[in-house]
Amino acid sequence: MANMIAHGFSVLDNPSKHTSSTTLSELDTTTHDYDSSSMSDCESSISGPNNDPDPSFHDGLIRLHEGDRVYDLLRRRLVSVLGLVGAQAEVVAIHRNSVRGVMGQARIQSFQIFVKATASKCGGDANVKFAWYAGSKEDLCKIVEQGFGNPNNNGLYGRGIYFSPDDSPMECLKDSVVDKDGLRHLLLCRLVLGKTEVVHPGSEQYHPSSEEFDSGVDNLTVPKKYIVWCTNMNTHILPEYIISFKAPSTLNGFASVRDSSRTPTSPWMPFTNLISVLSKFLPPATIALISKYHRDHKEKKISRVELIQRVRQIAGDKLLIAAIKAYRTRY
Structure with missing residues (x-):
């Protein structure tokens, strides 16, 4: 690791990295397919005994239960990619966006339109990725209900919505908020990234630099941040799951320990x-x-x-x- 003294910079050994074979690719076959029939299925399933909305969450969210294939997949994935923190984390609840109602259906249809349009523009691949976003329970429920609003980040990579890739949630986890029950919450979204361009720290960019690009990353080879510009924030982002969990009380100091x-x-x-x-x-x-x-x-x-x-x-x-x-x- 690189480490700095008061007026200098030093190199220290890198700790071993935690890897896992758990992926979210299975979600592609377990979640809804963005069409009207699947949206109807989502709505009808709300009356089922295992899909009652949690009263502590927005009623547009459906609670999944242990034993459900998606629940188990998401729990394993989050724990695995959190490494040392994940070994001490306890997933308490997972909620799925019910996408019910006229506006919910409109948002899914809009997302699917832009998936197809971006794929056509980019030679057949819309570059759809799963990514994490952190916030308070209230903020995440509002995003599911109404979509994204003004960015609440520090603007380090320009004016956009910042996400952490599926395999690197620690960066966004630092922005998570502990609620009165001692829980943290992460929002798992699908992003239409299309063709990405590197955005350097200190940039004042707020839209793609040209028609060639669709979104930004901090690094083309191993990105730790995806940047979806404000102009695309409610067409290229589909909020899907809120994962609520307990993490070590030392989480805020985890980077300092590292x-x-x-x-x-x-x-x-x-x-x-x-x-x-x-x-x-x-x-x-x-x-x-x-x-x-x-x-x-x-x-x-x-x-x-x-x-x-x-x-x-x-x-x-x-x-x-x-x-x-x-x-x-x-x-």
């Missing part, structure tokens, strides 16, 4: 030199953002751990490690 604050014993470089090296690879707006965070740290506006996390998020460990190795070779 990014140890101990003084590094491995080689490091002065932070000003790091900025100089990074400026050869990253756009000016991104370098300006890194410099701002460094000033914030020097002025004690953010902690060293926060600075570490933000610089790693912006530059990526691969580039940081290469920069430090190059510096050590030269000096």
Whole structure:
């Protein structure tokens, strides 16, 4: 892991990564198929004994139960991709969007129209992905009922709705809110990503840069963030499930534990030199953002751990490690 001391940057060993063979591909055959007949089936199923809406949630949500194939799949997937946190997490409830009513049907039909249109535009592949979004129970229920509104993120990657890929929920989990019952809630959505483009930290982008692209990512090879622009937020996003769970009380400090604050014993470089090296690879707006965070740290506006996390998020460990190795070779 990359780790920073007060005015320098160091490389530490990477911890082993947790992997799992559990995927959400099975959901493609277990959820509704976005047509009018399946929507009717969803509506009729509400009267079944195992599909009663939980009174503590919005009545547009249907509670799934243990033993249901989708319930078990989603529980296994969330626990597996949360790694160490998942080993201590307890899934309490899973609710499915009932998509009932005129507006619910209209949203599904709109989503399907854009799936087909994007597929036609992109050579047959709309690049539909599952992704996680975090928020309070109230916020997530409102999204299911009314759709997305103004972004509540920090705008690091422009003005859009940020999601975490299906296999990387930790980033969005940091934004989750613990309710009065001690539960956190994640919203699992389908996204129409189409052709993606890289959006660099510090960007002020709010729509695709050209007609060629449809959405944004922080990294084309291994994305940790999907960015759906506000112009597409209620046509390219389909909220499907809310997963409610208990997680360790140390979750908020999990990143801090992972990014140890101990003084590094491995080689490091002065932070000003790091900025100089990074400026050869990253756009000016991104370098300006890194410099701002460094000033914030020097002025004690953010902690060293926060600075570490933000610089790693912006530059990526691969580039940081290469920069430090190059510096050590030269000096």
